[in-house]
Amino acid sequence: MASDLSPAEPPFLAVVIPAYNEEQDIRSTLDQITRYLSAQAYSWTVLVVDDGSTDATASIVETFASDQPHVELLSEPHGGKGAAVQAGMLHTTAQYRFLCDADLSMPIEQLPRFLPPALTGYDIALGSREVTGARRFYEPRRRHIMGRLYNGITRTLAVPGVLDTQCGFKCFRGTVADRLFPLQRTSGFGFDVEILYLARRIGLRLVEVPIDWYHRPHSKVRPLQDGFTMTADILRVRWDTWRGRYKGLT
Numbered sequence: 001m002a003s004d005l006s007p008a009e010p011p012f013l014a015v016v017i018p019a020y021n022e023e024q025d026i027r028s029t030l031d032q033i034t035r036y037l038s039a040q041a042y043s044w045t046v047l048v049v050d051d052g053s054t055d056a057t058a059s060i061v062e063t064f065a066s067d068q069p070h071v072e073l074l075s076e077p078h079g080g081k082g083a084a085v086q087a088g089m090l091h092t093t094a095q096y097r098f099l100c101d102a103d104l105s106m107p108i109e110q111l112p113r114f115l116p117p118a119l120t121g122y123d124i125a126l127g128s129r130e131v132t133g134a135r136r137f138y139e140p141r142r143r144h145i146m147g148r149l150y151n152g153i154t155r156t157l158a159v160p161g162v163l164d165t166q167c168g169f170k171c172f173r174g175t176v177a178d179r180l181f182p183l184q185r186t187s188g189f190g191f192d193v194e195i196l197y198l199a200r201r202i203g204l205r206l207v208e209v210p211i212d213w214y215h216r217p218h219s220k221v222r223p224l225q226d227g228f229t230m231t232a233d234i235l236r237v238r239w240d241t242w243r244g245r246y247k248g249l250t
Helices: 026-037 057-066 081-091 108-114 141-157 174-183 191-201 223-242
Strands: 013-019 044-051 071-076 096-099 124-128 135-137 170-173 206-210 212-214
Touching (some): 013 081, 026 044, 026 108, 044 057, 044 081, 071 081, 081 191, 096 174, 124 191, 141 223, 170 174
Parallel strands (some): 013 096
Antiparallel strands (some): 124 170
């Protein structure tokens, strides 16, 4: 069991979970994550950022957190996944900050792949469904094709060489998160590409980590509509860069 921390001592790891109307999955996700983390030697916290849900998501998390002191609920007005992630990443002070989708489509047992001692010498570790060793399960062919088309656009316009920008599992060193997320201007699904584009601009080290990924049939991602929206986000990021709107980007 992780030891208690003094108020001034940041945890080793924070798992940041953006959640919008996730009452179907959130209890199971928290059960699995806390069961796994409770067996680890390092200190940890789980931060659920409720993005203005209109269902029982927040109350489920509140009830769970009442019996689990390492779980915290951060309630935000509905602003989109990017806004929720930004709020969570800047709320915690953990040394490592792991972005985790609420449906837990990656087995939590693969978390060590993103952390020392298994992985060192990086600034952002990206869960990847495309690099050697990665596996996808139950994904509809249409969704996969749309995802690869969008990735081709992101590699051309923003982050050359990154095979999977949109996987919902990423680990940031705390000092890197504190530097990057105040610059974020994208509130929707396209925030991943913006953050990775900015990371590349300031010379940060990115590494893709192969994972097992299981498609969830009730995923909120709409491949065609969201693909168009995220492409527009990429173009806006390039425009904002040209206009000098990223203050502090060096």
